[in-house]
Amino acid sequence: QFEPFYQPKVDFNTGTICGAEALARWRHPVSGVIPPGAFISELEASGNIDVLTLDMLNKATRDCKKWIDQGLNVTVSINLSLAGLTDPYVVNTISAIVENNGLDTRYVTLEITETAAMTESATALEILARLRMRGFGLSVDDYGTGFSSLSQLTRVAFSELKIDQSFVRGSTTDPSLKTIVQSSIDMAKGLGLTSVAEGIEDQNEWDLLKELGCNIGQGYLISKPVPVNELIKLL
Ligand code: C2E
Ligand code: CA
Ligand code: CA
Numbered sequence: 001q002f003e004p005f006y007q008p009k010v011d012f013n014t015g016t017i018c019g020a021e022a023l024a025r026w027r028h029p030v031s032g033v034i035p036p037g038a039f040i041s042e043l044e045a046s047g048n049i050d051v052l053t054l055d056m057l058n059k060a061t062r063d064c065k066k067w068i069d070q071g072l073n074v075t076v077s078i079n080l081s082l083a084g085l086t087d088p089y090v091v092n093t094i095s096a097i098v099e100n101n102g103l104d105t106r107y108v109t110l111e112i113t114e115t116a117a118m119t120e121s122a123t124a125l126e127i128l129a130r131l132r133m134r135g136f137g138l139s140v141d142d143y144g145t146g147f148s149s150l151s152q153l154t155r156v157a158f159s160e161l162k163i164d165q166s167f168v169r170g171s172t173t174d175p176s177l178k179t180i181v182q183s184s185i186d187m188a189k190g191l192g193l194t195s196v197a198e199g200i201e202d203q204n205e206w207d208l209l210k211e212l213g214c215n216i217g218q219g220y221l222i223s224k225p226v227p228v229n230e231l232i233k234l235l
Contacts, residue, residue, distance in 0.1 A: 137160055185213055
């Protein structure tokens with residue numbers, strides 16, 4: 001009953017959809033579509049989050065392979081919870097799922113929240129390093145809400161920085177939010193990371209982010225997360 005909904009990511013330079021983030025939805029037979037806020041933390045707390053992660057990875061990479069086969073050059077992003085990743089062997093499991101679906105790992109980005117990414121766990125750091133070596137993209141999600149120092153950020157070979165929506169929204173009217181967004185984009189550029197702004201809801205925010213040199217935008221202005229057949233129409 002779990003399925004990925006997809007929210008498009010748009011390249012500021014070309015204005016085209018360059019990827020989509022898979023966001024879990026529970027299609028409940030009685031209650032309808034249930035958002036992840038209702039089940040992610042429960043799955044993490046009960047030690048069952050890996051089942052969802054691998055299921056989402058399988059479904060999302062299978063979909064992405066279809067888009068590529070149709071000639072669409074789009075990547076897919078999956079949210080990775082580090083809670084259950086306690087064994088480096090999981091890297092083989094993750095790689096095998098993507099390989100079985102016939103998709104090259106360079107089309108897959110794994111998003112890890114800033115709070116989780118700043119782990120001191122040697123195992124988690126090893127898993128992230130191994131995933132990067134296998135060709136996966138690694139993204140710092142919700143950047144700005146955690147407590148990472150700049151040196152911690154470079155400890156893992158991240159490829160993308162996702163500026164949290166709490167800074168994006170309001171950046172057009174609040175000068176300090178604008179400064180935070182600007183310096184995050186500049187830092188990403190300096191570190192050779194792709195910058196992504198999430199939660200763009202109106203044209204003013206879009207124009208500002210573009211002007212500040214952000215690479216990719218995501219938010220309700222473009223589209224809410226939608227079922228796969230609707231994403232194909234958007235593509
Ligand atoms: P996230 O990864 O930060 O995802 C972005 C959330 O912001 C999504 O909520 C998305 O629908 C919402 N959003 C995007 N654009 C806008 C906008 O313009 N305005 C507003 N107000 N909201 C916007 P969603 O789908 O409810 O997901 C919530 C969180 O649940 C995600 O935050 C992610 O941390 C978690 N999550 C979702 N799917 C998975 C999954 O498969 N595995 C894991 N571990 N976590 C997941
Ligand atoms: Ca995310
Ligand atoms: Ca986020």
